Amino acid sequence: MFRGISSVTLDAKGRMLLPARFREPVVVTAEGKLVLTIDMREKCLLMYPLQEWEIVQRKLEGLSNIRADARWLQRLLIGHATDLEVDGSGRVLLPPMLRDYASLSKGLILVGQGNKIEIWADDAWQSRRDEWLSGSTADLLADGDEFTGLSV
Numbered sequence: 498m499f500r501g502i503s504s505v506t507l508d509a510k511g512r513m514l515l516p517a518r519f520r521e522p523v524v525v526t527a528e529g530k531l532v533l534t535i536d537m538r539e540k541c542l543l544m545y546p547l548q549e550w551e552i553v554q555r556k557l558e559g560l561s562n563i564r565a566d567a568r569w570l571q572r573l574l575i576g577h578a579t580d581l582e583v584d585g586s587g588r589v590l591l592p593p594m595l596r597d598y599a600s601l602s603k604g605l606i607l608v609g610q611g612n613k614i615e616i617w618a619d620d621a622w623q624s625r626r627d628e629w630l631s632g633s634t635a636d637l638l639a640d641g642d643e644f645t646g647l648s649v
Contacts, residue, residue, distance in 0.1 A: 498522050498546070499609030504619065507605055511596060512588040519607065519614060520587050522546070529583035533591065533616075534574050535598050539625065542591070542599050542616040549612045550578065591616070 503516040515523065523529060527546035534550075536543050545553065557575055560567035577598075581589050591601065604619030617625075 498526075498549075498612060499614050500611070501609045503607045505605045505607060507591070507596075507601055507603055508588075510590070511593060512584075512590050513605055513616075514586070514588050515583060516607065517587075519609065520583060523583055531581040531583065531589065532578050533581050533595055534578040535595065536615065537570075537573055539615075540599050540618070540621055542595055542601075544581070544589075544614045544616055545612065547580075554578070 499519055499522070501518065503519070505513050505516065507513050523531060523546050527548055530547040531544055532547055532550035533542055533544045554575060557571050560571065562568050562571065577595065579592050579595060581591075583589055599616065600618045600621060601616070602618065606617040606619050606622040608615040608617065608622070
């Protein structure tokens with residue numbers, strides 16, 4: 498559903514304009530309803546169309562909360578999950594607490610990731626991207642068979 502990368506601006510009220518290629522699927526398939534939460538491994542936010550988030554949430558709720566790691570996962574992802582709506586101008590208001598988590602200010606980068614969109618502070622994205630590009634692909638591919646047969 499979501500692919501590609503876009504640069505957008507956060508306005509003084511904490512709203513960002515969704516690019517048309519991201520906005521159209523959200524409005525058509527999710528009636529403009531989104532869910533925003535944190536990424537636990539990176540200082541960015543994850544924005545899902547409501548129906549995609551509901552799949553993720555059901556999986557999280559299905560984890561045994563006897564396990565401490567499952568509880569923390571539930572607390573962080575479900576606990577930070579915030580319902581959003583695309584307004585008539587195609588904007589989304591990002592809550593202050595989540596903006597603070599990802600250090601979002603004026604310049605944002607939106608990265609399509611299939612069923613979700615990552616929202617990054619421009620400088621954080623540039624730094625991490627450069628770090629990933631300078632790393633060794635041998636390290637990436639050494640850990641698993643899931644990359645067998647992958648050709649890009």
